[in-house]
Amino acid sequence: MWPKGAPEVGRRGDREPLRGSGSPDSRVRGREHEDRARSGRRNRVRRAGRARFPGGATALLAASSAVVGGLSYGCALLMAHLLPPAEYTAFGAAQSLLTAVGVGIGALVPLPLARAVRENPAGSDLRRDGIAFAVLVSVLAGVVGAVVAAVTATTFAAPGTALLVGAAAFAVACTAPGWGWLQGEGRFHVYAGASVAEVALRLGCSLLLVGIGAGGPLVAYALGALAAVGFSTRYLRPDLGLRLGVRRLGVLREAGRWRETGGVAAVQLVVAGLLCADSVLVAALDAGAGGYQAVAALAKAPVFVATAAVVVNFPSLRGNSAAAGSALRSFARLAVPCALLLAVLPAGPLLPERYAASAGLLPWLALACLGYGAVSVLAVVLLAARWRARVALALTGAAVLVGTGLAGGWHLAGTRGVAVGGAAGSAVAALVALLLAAPLLRRAPAPLPRPARDGRIRLLHLGFEDPAAPGAGGGSVRTHEVNRRLVARGHEVTVLTTRFPGCADRTQDGVRYVHIGPFAGRTRLSRFLGYAMALPREARRRDCDLVVEDFCAPVSSLAAPRWTGRPTIGVVQWLNAREKAREYRVPVHWVERYGVRSHRRLVAVSRGIAERLVALNPDVLVRVVANGVAQGAFEVTAPRSADVVFVGRLEIAQKGLDLLLRSWALARHRVPGSLVLAGSGPDEARVRALVAELGLADRVRFVGWVSGEEKFRLMAGARVVAVPSRYETFGIVALEALATGTPVAAFDIPCLREIVPEQAGELAPSFDVAAYADVLARVDGRCDGGDEARKRFAGRYRWDGLAVEQERVYLDAVANGSGRTG
Numbered sequence: 175m176w177p178k179g180a181p182e183v184g185r186r187g188d189r190e191p192l193r194g195s196g197s198p199d200s201r202v203r204g205r206e207h208e209d210r211a212r213s214g215r216r217n218r219v220r221r222a223g224r225a226r227f228p229g230g231a232t233a234l235l236a237a238s239s240a241v242v243g244g245l246s247y248g249c250a251l252l253m254a255h256l257l258p259p260a261e262y263t264a265f266g267a268a269q270s271l272l273t274a275v276g277v278g279i280g281a282l283v284p285l286p287l288a289r290a291v292r293e294n295p296a297g298s299d300l301r302r303d304g305i306a307f308a309v310l311v312s313v314l315a316g317v318v319g320a321v322v323a324a325v326t327a328t329t330f331a332a333p334g335t336a337l338l339v340g341a342a343a344f345a346v347a348c349t350a351p352g353w354g355w356l357q358g359e360g361r362f363h364v365y366a367g368a369s370v371a372e373v374a375l376r377l378g379c380s381l382l383l384v385g386i387g388a389g390g391p392l393v394a395y396a397l398g399a400l401a402a403v404g405f406s407t408r409y410l411r412p413d414l415g416l417r418l419g420v421r422r423l424g425v426l427r428e429a430g431r432w433r434e435t436g437g438v439a440a441v442q443l444v445v446a447g448l449l450c451a452d453s454v455l456v457a458a459l460d461a462g463a464g465g466y467q468a469v470a471a472l473a474k475a476p477v478f479v480a481t482a483a484v485v486v487n488f489p490s491l492r493g494n495s496a497a498a499g500s501a502l503r504s505f506a507r508l509a510v511p512c513a514l515l516l517a518v519l520p521a522g523p524l525l526p527e528r529y530a531a532s533a534g535l536l537p538w539l540a541l542a543c544l545g546y547g548a549v550s551v552l553a554v555v556l557l558a559a560r561w562r563a564r565v566a567l568a569l570t571g572a573a574v575l576v577g578t579g580l581a582g583g584w585h586l587a588g589t590r591g592v593a594v595g596g597a598a599g600s601a602v603a604a605l606v607a608l609l610l611a612a613p614l615l616r617r618a619p620a621p622l623p624r625p626a627r628d629g630r631i632r633l634l635h636l637g638f639e640d641p642a643a644p645g646a647g648g649g650s651v652r653t654h655e656v657n658r659r660l661v662a663r664g665h666e667v668t669v670l671t672t673r674f675p676g677c678a679d680r681t682q683d684g685v686r687y688v689h690i691g692p693f694a695g696r697t698r699l700s701r702f703l704g705y706a707m708a709l710p711r712e713a714r715r716r717d718c719d720l721v722v723e724d725f726c727a728p729v730s731s732l733a734a735p736r737w738t739g740r741p742t743i744g745v746v747q748w749l750n751a752r753e754k755a756r757e758y759r760v761p762v763h764w765v766e767r768y769g770v771r772s773h774r775r776l777v778a779v780s781r782g783i784a785e786r787l788v789a790l791n792p793d794v795l796v797r798v799v800a801n802g803v804a805q806g807a808f809e810v811t812a813p814r815s816a817d818v819v820f821v822g823r824l825e826i827a828q829k830g831l832d833l834l835l836r837s838w839a840l841a842r843h844r845v846p847g848s849l850v851l852a853g854s855g856p857d858e859a860r861v862r863a864l865v866a867e868l869g870l871a872d873r874v875r876f877v878g879w880v881s882g883e884e885k886f887r888l889m890a891g892a893r894v895v896a897v898p899s900r901y902e903t904f905g906i907v908a909l910e911a912l913a914t915g916t917p918v919a920a921f922d923i924p925c926l927r928e929i930v931p932e933q934a935g936e937l938a939p940s941f942d943v944a945a946y947a948d949v950l951a952r953v954d955g956r957c958d959g960g961d962e963a964r965k966r967f968a969g970r971y972r973w974d975g976l977a978v979e980q981e982r983v984y985l986d987a988v989a990n991g992s993g994r995t996g
Contacts, residue, residue, distance in 0.1 A: 245373040249380055250471035253391055255526050256384045259464035264331040265388040266467020267457035268339045270450030271326060272395060274443070275319040275343045291358025296412065305410060308351040316347030330457035331388065338392040345399035352406020359409075372402045441557060444569045445550040448576050452542070452596045455580055456589055463589045465532030468525050473539035502611075505551045511703040513544040514760070537760060538593040545600025552607035555614055564610045572603035631988050632666040633657070634718035636734060638705060638726035640671040640687060642680075645854050645879065647823055648906035649747040652779070652801050653724060658683035659977035660984075670712055672701040688712075698856065702728075710737045720988050723773075728754040728762045731769025743987045744769075744776045747801075749783055750828070750901050757827045770794070775987050777980060779904040782924035799980045801904045802973035806883055807913035808965060812891035814956040816847030818919075819892035821885060821907050824855035830898035830921070831861050833943055837898070839868045840947035845893070848873050852880045852888055890914035894935070894953045897926065898946065905929055913968035915961030919949045929971075933963050 250269070254262055294301040324340030331339070349372075356365040376391075376398030383390030453470055456463045525533060549572045556565045576599035583595020635657060639650040657667045661684035668686045673695035679688050690712045691704025709732065713721060721742040723734040730751050735742040751766035770776075770790040777799050778784040784796040818838070826832050831851075838849045851861070851874065858876075865874045880888055889895055895911035897920040905926045908918045918935035920926045921942075930937060936953050938946040955961070 241370050242373050245370070245377055249373070249377045249391070250468065251525070252377075253380065253384065254464065254468040254471075254529060256381075257388065257391075257464075259528065261388040262464035263457045263460070263467055264327075264335060265391050266464065266471060267330050267450070267453045268323075268327055268335070268342075268388065268392055269395075269467075269471070270453035271323045271339060272342055272346055274446035274450045275323055276346045291355055305351065305355070308354055312347050312350045316344040319347055320344040326454060330454065335387075335389050335392065338389050338396070342392050342396040342399065345396040345403070349399050349402045349406070351410060352402060355406065355410055361409075364409075368402060368405055371405075372398045375401055441550060441553045441565065441569065444573065445546055445553070448549075448572060448600070449543070449546050451576065452580055452592050455584065456592055459584060460589055465525070465529035466535065466589050466593070468529050469532050469535045470539055473536055473543055502551055502555065505547065509544055509547050511706055513540045515699070515703060532589075535590065535593040538597040541597040542593070542600045545597070545604040548604035549600070549607050552604070552611045555611050556607075559614055561610075561614075568603075568607040568610050571606045572600070575599040575603045575606070629985065630664045630666075631719040631984060632717070633660065633668070633720055633722055633984065634713060634716055635667060635669040635722045635724065636709060636713060636732075637669045637671050637724045638702070639724075640669075640674065640677065640689070642682075642687075643672070643674045643677070645823055648801065648904070649724065649726070651906065652747060653745075654683070654685060655802060655804070655973045656977045656980050657685045659973060660981060661685055663977075663981065665981075668716065668718070670709065670716075672705045674701060702726075706732060713738055720984055722984070725749060725769075727751075729769065730766035731772065733769045733772040735772045735774070741987055742773070743984065744773045746776055746778045746783055746787060747903050749786060749903055753827070753901055766790075775983070777983055780925045780928055782928065783903050797979075797983050799976055799983065800971055801906045801909065802971045802976045803906075803909050803913040803968055804886075804973065807886045807889075807910050808969070810883060810886040810890050810914060812887045814893065815891050816845065816893050816956070817850050817891070818845060818847065818894055818896055818950055819850045819852065819888055819916075820896045820898070821852045821880065821889065821910075822855075822897075824851065824853050824858045824861050826857045826860060828900060828902075829855075830900045830941075831857065832864060833900075833921075833941060833946065834896055834898040835861070835864050835868055835870065835874075836943045837947040837950060838874070839870060840944060841950040842870070842873050844951035847893055848875050849896075850875050850877060850888070850892070852877045852885070854879045886910065886914055889916050892916050893955055894919050894950065896920075896950065897930075899923065899926070900941065902926060908935075909968055909971055912964040915955065915964050917953050917955045917958065917960065917964065919946070919953050921946065931967065933960055934967055 250266070253265055257265060291301060291304065294304070320340035320343045323343040324336045327336035327339040352368075353365065356362075356368070376394045379394030379397050380391040383393055386393075453467060456466045460466075549568065553565050553568050556562075556568060576596060579595035579597075579599025579602075580592055581595070583591030583593070583598075585591070587594065635653065637650065637653045639646050639653075641650040641654045643650070653669065657669065661667050667684070668688060670688050670690050673689045673691045673693065675694055675696055677689045677695070679686075681687070690708040691701070692707060693700040693704035695701040695704060713734070714737070718740065721734060721738045721740055723731060723742060723744045725731050725744060725746045725748045727748055728751060730746075730749055731744060734744070749766070751763040755761055755763045767790055770787060773791070773794055776787055776794055776796045778787055778796050779799065779801050781798055784798050787794055787796050820831070820834060822829055824831060834849075842849075849870070862876070865871055877888075889911045892911075893916075895907070895916050895918050897905060897908045897911075897918055899905065899921065901923060902925045905920070908920060908926060909929050911918050912929075912934050918930050920930055920935065920937055921940045922937040923940060927937065936949045938949045
């Protein structure tokens with residue numbers, strides 16, 4: 175859920191003190207107390223700088239929001255397991271309605287109240303006016319919200335349940351003044367604790383009352399909100415006193431208070447209405463669609479938490495086009511990875527078995543939520559610029575498009591059609607809003623880099639993988655081998671790379687590695703998401719002559735030329751998003767296509783990849799600069815064994831380890847040695863399980879990750895090196911094996927076909943397990959006498975010469991500036 179009244183943290187200089195502008199009484203009171211208020215404000219600002227906006231407040235609020243979101247998800251999922259489908263359908267729709275009420279009132283009340291509390295001393299009339307306004311608006315808005323929510327709920331629930339929805343909506347509205355006061359006073363530890371306690375209480379009461387059906391969790395919702403009201407009243411009471419009389423009603427006539435955040439609240443209320451429309455529609459038309467509500471509970475919350483940051487910083491957006499563009503980029507960095515994560519989330523195991531079939535709706539609902547969030551951000555940006563006609567057009571267009579999508583989707587395909595139609599409508603609505611806001615988002619072009627002097631350039635390399643990271647692949651090896659030779663030739667190279675546990679910025683062989691991203695990088699997904707979020711800002715703030723983007727999984731390119739603002743060239747060592755799309759069931763290959771079309775110059779590591787790049791983007795200029803082999807591979811010696819060796823990442827989908835093990839099960843009786851698996855990776859547990867399943871435990875050895883001389887010695891002593899990949903962009907392991915003199919057994923796929931000629935090994939028909947077993951049994955480097963021929967072939971791929979080729983491409987890109995497209 176969107177947290178109630180998104181907190182204001184540490185932003186004071188860009189805001190004016192809150193004063194009433196409509197009532198003569200308020201102006202008189204302001205003059206009477208001006209001196210005392212000014213003195214009090216000075217003291218309060220000094221105290222706030224020391225205590226109320228501590229450095230850890232943002233982290234505390236982020237942590238509490240994560241806990242609140244987790245508890246809310248837990249409650250929704252528990253109810254999915256405990257309530258009958260019809261009851262859960264009603265509860266899910268009711269929860270969406272309550273979210274809409276909370277979002278609208280949360281934008282209208284806490285923000286101005288927080289300012290009034292922060293800027294005025296305790297006991298002053300200005301502060302009490304602000305609190306009176308907040309309380310009165312909360313009550314009035316709560317009444318309206320309760321009536322609207324209850325009436326809407328009658329379309330999908332019994333009258334008694336609809337009344338409970340209205341009561342809960344009123345209780346949620348009444349919590350807003352307390353949250354605003356705590357924000358203004360800077361008591362973020364109390365705010366965070368109270369937020370978590372409210373949701374925890376709601377979860378506990380929901381479990382106790384679930385026996386009475388959908389009404390039980392709704393009663394729990396109201397009880398949690400009332401507990402929060404009671405808790406916050408003890409803080410409000412000294413300022414509130416007994417002075418909420420008739421005279422205080424005059425604050426409702428002060429137009430300045432309504433103008434301050436009324437527009438933001440209206441925008442958020444419209445967007446929240448769009449957010450809950452699909453749940454209400456499904457509940458009204460299909461009482462058994464509990465699966466839809468369960469998946470919707472997972473899909474919708476995180477992106478709206480990201481949008482809250484823009485609402486909080488609304489005052490800083492006024493008249494500031496740079497801030498407007500920054501707000502949208504910040505939203506994109508948070509929301510796009512979040513939506514991608516939701517789209518690939520394996521929701522099936524989290525849902526009751528009766529709802530498991532609805533897990534396929536999650537990508538569509540995640541896309542819909544991304545569209546709603548984008549509309550919200552863009553409408554707030556337009557509102558800050560006072561382009562009210564465009565705000566109205568954006569919101570009206572969103573309502574029409576989303577409504578049409580939902581209605582048309584239901585008519586064509588029922589519940590699934592609602593998800594697809596909502597996603598389509600929200601995506602088009604976001605595009606319309608983007609076009610309306612485009613004049614505000616144009617940035618001044620970044621300064622052009624200085625021309626290269628004496629042939630020396632400064633390179634900023636966007637390299638997803640650090641070669642020092644556990645399980646790093648051949649792509650990071652190539653990046654480092656080329657870059658360290660460029661440094662030796664006088665160039666400056668900085669690599670922006672991902673975080674991983676234990677990482678530290680360093681300079682290695684003259685190449686500077688800088689780790690970026692908000693997460694610790696314990697998993698590949700968190701590394702990618704953190705990297706993608708931080709990369710645009712980090713890249714633009716560093717001066718350089720040329721940006722080099724390494725393509726990486728799962729999307730290949732992040733379309734770097736469109737946001738770097740300087741000459742940019744791509745190095746394509748990975749172009750397999752279509753395979754990942756089939757694996758994850760998410761259309762990441764669309765992102766790849768967009769990224770390739772963003773570039774004008776690319777370096778491909780093989781002819782096959784170059785041909786695919788030109789097919790995707792006929793206007794691109796592609797140079798082929800292959801991968802290379804370290805000199806140590808040619809120099810190492812080891813006695814030959816009868817073992818078949820695999821070296822690489824333990825990953826089934828790309829590396830084909832399942833095919834290798836099934837082939838080995840057929841070939842082991844014809845080969846005297848063992849199968850040696852050297853490496854680590856995400857599928858190690860699955861590989862070990864498959865070894866046990868096939869009865870190969872006595873003929874398969876896991877030796878862990880190897881590198882450097884140890885890796886080359888293992889290859890040199892093998893009977894054959896197995897490269898059973900389903901797809902590769904180059905296949906550096908195969909080339910390294912040839913450099914040690916050992917033959918290669920691989921499948922006949924395009925990139926390996928280029929580096930495993932007839933005298934270097936043998937290629938089996940693609941993915942034919944029986945044929946590959948024959949190759950493993952037939953190829954034997956111990957007796958074929960082809961070591962020197964294999965080494966001569968691999969000698970064409972030495973790093974020194976390849977680095978010179980790539981240097982020429984870089985110098986040409988800087989000289990012509992044709993790497994720039996954005």
